[in-house]
Amino acid sequence: MDNIYYCDMQTEYGNSLEKKFRKLLAASGYFDEITKGQIVALKVHVGERENLGYVNPNFARVIVEELKARGARPYLTDTNTLYSGGRHNGVDHCITAEQHGFGYAAVGAPFVPADGVRGLAYREVEVQGKHFQKTKLANGVLEAEKIIFLTHFKGHMEAGFGGSLKNLSMGCASIAGKMEQHAAAKPVVKLKACVGCRQCYRVCPVEAISMVEGKAVIDYDVCIGCGQCVAACNYGAMSAGSASETAEFIEKVSEYAYSAYDYFGENALYINFAMNITPDCDCWPANDVPVVEDIGILIGRNPFALDRATLDMVNSAKARSSSRHFEKIRGEHGVFHEVWDIPVIGTVFDHAQALFGVELEYETQKLS
Numbered sequence: 001m002d003n004i005y006y007c008d009m010q011t012e013y014g015n016s017l018e019k020k021f022r023k024l025l026a027a028s029g030y031f032d033e034i035t036k037g038q039i040v041a042l043k044v045h046v047g048e049r050e051n052l053g054y055v056n057p058n059f060a061r062v063i064v065e066e067l068k069a070r071g072a073r074p075y076l077t078d079t080n081t082l083y084s085g086g087r088h089n090g091v092d093h094c095i096t097a098e099q100h101g102f103g104y105a106a107v108g109a110p111f112v113p114a115d116g117v118r119g120l121a122y123r124e125v126e127v128q129g130k131h132f133q134k135t136k137l138a139n140g141v142l143e144a145e146k147i148i149f150l151t152h153f154k155g156h157m158e159a160g161f162g163g164s165l166k167n168l169s170m171g172c173a174s175i176a177g178k179m180e181q182h183a184a185a186k187p188v189v190k191l192k193a194c195v196g197c198r199q200c201y202r203v204c205p206v207e208a209i210s211m212v213e214g215k216a217v218i219d220y221d222v223c224i225g226c227g228q229c230v231a232a233c234n235y236g237a238m239s240a241g242s243a244s245e246t247a248e249f250i251e252k253v254s255e256y257a258y259s260a261y262d263y264f265g266e267n268a269l270y271i272n273f274a275m276n277i278t279p280d281c282d283c284w285p286a287n288d289v290p291v292v293e294d295i296g297i298l299i300g301r302n303p304f305a306l307d308r309a310t311l312d313m314v315n316s317a318k319a320r321s322s323s324r325h326f327e328k329i330r331g332e333h334g335v336f337h338e339v340w341d342i343p344v345i346g347t348v349f350d351h352a353q354a355l356f357g358v359e360l361e362y363e364t365q366k367l368s
């Protein structure tokens with residue numbers, strides 16, 4: 001049974017969210033293990049350009065302060081993206097990090113792209129998976145002596161939700177590692193529903209979509225399965241791949257997540273920020289109205305149990321009536337299953353439990 005420490009969002013004079021966050025960090029016991037001179041990575045997601053839904057960099061600043069107080073040498077890091085945008089290479093990634101408040105002046109630690117300038121700096125890590133025997137993880141995370149995952153818990157158009165497991169799997173993978181996870185999960189166009197608005201065509205990062213007689217057509221030889229077109233379509237004409245393809249994608253995410261989790265072992269700490277719970281991930285260049293009310297911050301040492309606990313809380317939270325997905329949320333199958341019509345979301349847990357025997361049982365302790 002894994003211990004998960006949790007605080008809600010309510011604050012009062014003298015007990016700010018920052019203070020509550022510091023109590024969570026202390027309760028984890030993790031900082032007692034930090035020794036002088038250790039190089040510690042803060043695995044962040046600085047948000048795609050024009051997305052404002054990412055974790056507030058002040059939480060990173062608090063962690064940096066706690067680490068420096070113990071003589072550690074922290075740095076912020078993330079891997080470059082598969083698609084074009086503000087984080088596609090190390091140079092743009094550093095600029096976006098700076099623009100979004102993850103610079104040295106604000107946080108007190110430098111941002112270092114984990115897989116180098118072009119996403120090629122990685123090592124293979126062994127895993128006894130169904131799809132992978134080796135994963136391709138970025139050097140910039142593997143070389144840290146300790147690592148802390150700061151994760152915005154939110155929806156994801158292809159995996160259903162994005163939490164610590166996604167931060168471990170896709171978040172620690174080099175470009176090649178991202179590619180091999182995405183490869184099987186490709187969306188489909190429902191031609192009858194397609195109104196030819198071209199929105200999917202505009203957002204596709206690899207120009208895999210063309211418009212033929214006013215309808216979207218995907219070139220599957222080019223498509224990398226990133227799911228951006230699914231999120232862009234307002235007419236329900238672009239949907240996630242078949243359940244079997246989506247399940248395969250989620251199994252791959254599960255294997256990559258386990259591989260990184262196993263590598264970091266006791267050196268890692270995982271934090272889920274279940275606030276501003278948007279339907280889409282922070283790779284999307286916009287952040288829509290959250291689907292449910294804010295929950296709080298959860299912290300633990302087992303990312304599988306942590307994500308399970310956070311997802312359970314999301315499924316019990318009150319839906320936001322201002323969300324464009326409000327009518328879809330019926331409280332029957334889980335929020336993200338209903339928002340994205342992905343019935344195989346739980347595969348990420350089931351697969352890791354069946355293959356690697358991960359612990360999913362948890363006990364939450366609320367701190368005020």
Ligand code: SF4
Nearest residue numbers: 194195197198200233
């Ligand atoms: S966004 Fe949807 S409706 Fe618009 S062209 Fe693409 S598939 Fe068709």
Ligand code: SF4
Nearest residue numbers: 204223224226227229
């Ligand atoms: S999933 Fe959609 S947006 Fe992504 S590469 Fe394929 S066609 Fe393009």
